[in-house]
Amino acid sequence: MKIEVNTHEKNILRLAEEHPELVVLSADLGTSCEVKKFRAMYPDRYFTMGIAEQNMTSWAAGLAREGYRPFIHTFAVFEYRRVLDQVEMSVAYPNLPVVFVGFVPGITTPGGVSHQSINDVAVMRSVPNMAIFDVGDATDIDYILDMAYDYNGPVYIRQLRKEVPRLFPADEPVIFNRARVLSEGDDVVILSSSICTEEAMRATAVLKERGISVSHMHVTTLKPFSDPTIVDAIAKAKYGVVTIENHLDIGGLGSATADLMAEHGLGKRLIKIGLKGYAHGASKMYLMEKYGINAMNLVKAVEELTGRDLNIGKDDLEEVRFVDFLEV
Amino acid sequence: MDKKIYSKEEIQAIANSIRKQILGIALKSGGCYLAQACSSAEIVASLYTNVMNLGPSEGLWEPIPFPGVPGPDNMDYPKGMMYNGAPAPDKDRFFVSCCHYASVIYCALAATGRISPDCMDKFNVDGWNMEMIGAEHSPGFENTAGSLGQTISIAGGTAHARKRRGDTGKCFVMLGDGELQEGQTWECIQAASHYKLDNLIIVIDANGQQVEGKIEDQMTEEPLIERFKSFGAECVSVDGHDIDAFCNAFKTPHKDKPLVVIGRTLGYTGIKPLEKRWPFLHFVRISADEREEYQKIYDEM
Numbered sequence A: 001m002k003i004e005v006n007t008h009e010k011n012i013l014r015l016a017e018e019h020p021e022l023v024v025l026s027a028d029l030g031t032s033c034e035v036k037k038f039r040a041m042y043p044d045r046y047f048t049m050g051i052a053e054q055n056m057t058s059w060a061a062g063l064a065r066e067g068y069r070p071f072i073h074t075f076a077v078f079e080y081r082r083v084l085d086q087v088e089m090s091v092a093y094p095n096l097p098v099v100f101v102g103f104v105p106g107i108t109t110p111g112g113v114s115h116q117s118i119n120d121v122a123v124m125r126s127v128p129n130m131a132i133f134d135v136g137d138a139t140d141i142d143y144i145l146d147m148a149y150d151y152n153g154p155v156y157i158r159q160l161r162k163e164v165p166r167l168f169p170a171d172e173p174v175i176f177n178r179a180r181v182l183s184e185g186d187d188v189v190i191l192s193s194s195i196c197t198e199e200a201m202r203a204t205a206v207l208k209e210r211g212i213s214v215s216h217m218h219v220t221t222l223k224p225f226s227d228p229t230i231v232d233a234i235a236k237a238k239y240g241v242v243t244i245e246n247h248l249d250i251g252g253l254g255s256a257t258a259d260l261m262a263e264h265g266l267g268k269r270l271i272k273i274g275l276k277g278y279a280h281g282a283s284k285m286y287l288m289e290k291y292g293i294n295a296m297n298l299v300k301a302v303e304e305l306t307g308r309d310l311n312i313g314k315d316d317l318e319e320v321r322f323v324d325f326l327e328v
Numbered sequence B: 001m002d003k004k005i006y007s008k009e010e011i012q013a014i015a016n017s018i019r020k021q022i023l024g025i026a027l028k029s030g031g032c033y034l035a036q037a038c039s040s041a042e043i044v045a046s047l048y049t050n051v052m053n054l055g056p057s058e059g060l061w062e063p064i065p066f067p068g069v070p071g072p073d074n075m076d077y078p079k080g081m082m083y084n085g086a087p088a089p090d091k092d093r094f095f096v097s098c099c100h101y102a103s104v105i106y107c108a109l110a111a112t113g114r115i116s117p118d119c120m121d122k123f124n125v126d127g128w129n130m131e132m133i134g135a136e137h138s139p140g141f142e143n144t145a146g147s148l149g150q151t152i153s154i155a156g157g158t159a160h161a162r163k164r165r166g167d168t169g170k171c172f173v174m175l176g177d178g179e180l181q182e183g184q185t186w187e188c189i190q191a192a193s194h195y196k197l198d199n200l201i202i203v204i205d206a207n208g209q210q211v212e213g214k215i216e217d218q219m220t221e222e223p224l225i226e227r228f229k230s231f232g233a234e235c236v237s238v239d240g241h242d243i244d245a246f247c248n249a250f251k252t253p254h255k256d257k258p259l260v261v262i263g264r265t266l267g268y269t270g271i272k273p274l275e276k277r278w279p280f281l282h283f284v285r286i287s288a289d290e291r292e293e294y295q296k297i298y299d300e301m
């Protein structure tokens, strides 16, 4: 698997060249969010707003009202928690095209509970007009900014930084509100997002070897969430559905899937893998294992749904790729 | 028991030990919040000795595994604040807002005999309570401080409660200069002056830097003294590396007003080679070819 580096940096520079009205705002975390080069290349289109996220959010609204295209860059957690009222009244209600590029989503930060955006999808899903994209690999990163730029309203992106694997072919674009089909099958449906897709791919490889027919889809667009391919796959699934996400098991991909199943009258079992509550500060790999957001737990969920003991151990799952941040 | 008065030399020795331990961590792990140790060592050492009136540590001597997230079934876990002594009406309380200074606080606790001198062995180790960013369970921390700009208000509310109750102890809160940009900081000063909270003492490590570089290149904050005063606080600014001047600053009269003490510091104090990187010192990495230079400084400390 190829590991790509600073993919966001390249893409934001490309987009900036194409769109002169694109501006970047940051609250003292630009260097941690791959826009250091942007600042150097476009100093007059980079607005340092100080460590003052609330002001920055409404400020972006003012810029957007005047025709600029603000791309806010800071940690995901600082784009929804303390700024929710500003997000809703300054940006979402007037449906302004402000893009919130949120870095180190979920438990991908070593910064502890204050830095972990564990309920951002839940919160942002409840904000009218807001679209939500959750990035899982370098190809997602390559296409996501254009998708956000083209969306007619505010967008919240859960972005990955620095070393990111390329899981999907670079020439197969992300399609808005369409999941990426990674494998087709009719025993179980696995829906994964963010860093969990890499985990799920490790699990599905072994599950298929053991004779389980797996439909695996990677979800980039979390809102809207009405892809008919997902509905069809779930309708066909003999045993049920498993979702796995870098987020609380309430309000995110799992809950969106539950809504979709209920709305289409698909009465099947659903196992939601995600955090059960607040986490704490430690490395990403440690936290994924501790809270069960990993390939092993996914295998267990499939065993539970199918009622089969698949006899899969840790050693059967492909080596874990270890990329962790030293720095918050 | 009378409070021990430390000599300037003793306080300096504590400050030096903080710097040395954190340089040791940077050498071991390849990077850490080293500049914060360099800028705040004298401030934190002075606070923990002559400035604050704290009871003896009631915290566990050795670090412990992460004791779990607070919740209905987990409210009695060991609290980080107990390392600053059990709360008592006449004792001071200490709130750390600059969450990323956690390692500095742990080292200060160790250097003042409040936690095991070996505690840093568990610093930033997966599954332990000595996290890189402090929270309720982290030694020396009253609250989860990682979202900048909130702790000052928690200290404000605590000071308000204590004043109503008639406590004579004060509430100290330590901030970095970057978070002065948060609107909440100023909302707190406004409220603290409205409620005449002369028991709230705000200490700032003004090292002139934040993540992206120099403070004034990100968002101008000066003139700080005038700003604090116009919001209703008393405010003094001193050299944060001058132990006598810093300790004396707390004697400034501030009747019916919160007191703000600004310590002007530099993030390379005591570790000269860092100077050439200033102001990009928020997270200091030591590369393989710099190791020798820094190792030598460490050995000579």
Ligand SMILES: Cc1ncc(C[n+]2csc(CCOP(=O)(O)OP(=O)(O)O)c2C)c(N)n1
Residues within 6 Å of the ligand: A027, A028, A029, A051, A078, B036, B098, B100, B146, B147, B148, B149, B175, B176, B177, B178, B179, B207, B208, B209, B210, B211, B281, B282
């Ligand atoms: C609300 C919030 N915004 C952003 C951050 C990320 N952050 C952590 S430390 C820091 C810089 C704080 O400034 P300062 O303490 O002056 O930095 P230093 O002197 O340590 O370089 C930032 C922006 C945060 N923790 N909380």
Ligand SMILES: [Mg+2]
Residues within 6 Å of the ligand: B176, B177, B178, B205, B206, B207, B208, B209, B210
């Ligand atoms: Mg600073």
